[in-house]
Amino acid sequence: MLPKQRMFFLATGIVTALCFFFFVPFSADTGTGAKLFFSAIMGAFAAYGLWSLWGIPALVADLWNLARRPKRGPPSSAPIHHKGPLPELSPSRQADVRRVVRVMAEHGVFAPETPDPALLYAGVADMDESVKPDTILSILEEVSYYHPDADPAAWTANLAMHDSKAEQDEAAQIADLVRLAGGGLAVSDIRIEHGAEVARRIPVTIAMTVNGEAVTLAYAGNVKYLSTHIHHALATRLDAANSGRRFAWLWTDQGAWISALPAGSVEAMNAALKLKPQSRCCWEWVSDAAPMAAGETI
Template structure:
């Protein structure tokens, strides 16, 4: 239950705020001293008010924490941008324990067999990045270590190993340029099966909210497509991902778009039918486990601004 709630929060935090608000409202409702003769309809109205009030309080607290954290970082840096990280690591490389090295090699082998890494990758290139995290070796740790491999090995080129792997960050601005880049990523991952052209994005922020009404018009394999949904200015919506993944599956090429959600967002690849199930089994990722691989076409699309609007 907790794992599912955390996973939902990563995609649409406002929905979680509403759920937590409902839980608090139920607790508060149990202590409301209704006088004799109060009708059930009146009690239901009070319960609704408690839920709205509690949800707004939870949302306010969450935003306040985020604001305080940003302010603390600003004060800590005296209002200046943090110093840029050096282009390369200086000194001895972080050493990965002998016990974890086989785990990295196994993870790279499994990811390569599934086609996420389409070029032969030397696992040793990832050892410093994995060692720096001091965390259990999981696929997302491997992906992050790949991104940082050039920091430790300046001559290393990560691009060939990311040809079938992309991260779509969720808690960042979602402007037109980023949405167009997401479309380009998904088209590239499809290996040309999704030919997308004539892209036009329109966005309009609703007054006094973080909801951004978004309309995407494009041509997919010669067919005009229009997607319209309430987005959120700093959270990823997945309406676009679900639509293109569903269209790719309908082409019956044997390839489908999949993702694996992390705190930063989903890591996305295009794999053959059955690979998601095999990867989950190989990495012992059960249905209750956060960060499982999932087929995007099987996941319900999320309009990040829809939940926020429903509470307005």
């Protein structure tokens, strides 16, 4: 604000206060101090009101210019890539990456191709933890950040991540499992109903036909937490289909990585990588796990 503008607003306030003091009829019992106080208040209001109105013409002009400005295109959706030298991974941890990738590849986790372990080194270097399957899976989608030419879709056709702490989409979960089953599941006539939410819990009823069998599921869903009744129901039907593939999953802090693997793969991978139920992560057959109610801890 310019000095001349400040003086103008101040003068307006003083004149208003004086007019209020000398020309407004106060009651006979109002003392001089009270009159001065109320007059000063009115002068301040007048100065503030004038200051507020002063900027309106400029605001109108700015809005007019903004409306006349040529419209820009949508914000750039170009991916962000790492700049500068890549994080370095020690030789021993490089060997761990190669070993874990090799074991997972041998049992069909990756499809249609196996990722080059060297593409994973930079992402693993940023993670201060021992190299296990959850390390590899968690950085697959981030590989293109370090290597723009890499395409994670070339390795993840046999993988799906179901987030355990996000909005739940039962139809999408069913579609993922049907895709992973590779023809082992035929699911149709899907009807999904949600009841009234009470304390973040939502009654969920799902009716569908799975490989010719009418299946109905009813469980207490949750706004932000994953339930696994769908996974268990479809995993048991895939087992019964004897397609040679079973649903396996590996839980992380984000949720469950799910894959369709040949029989014996879970046991073989856990043995080769020394993974046990008490380990940070461990492969498990989905049908062997009891269905989990929403919000329960794994």
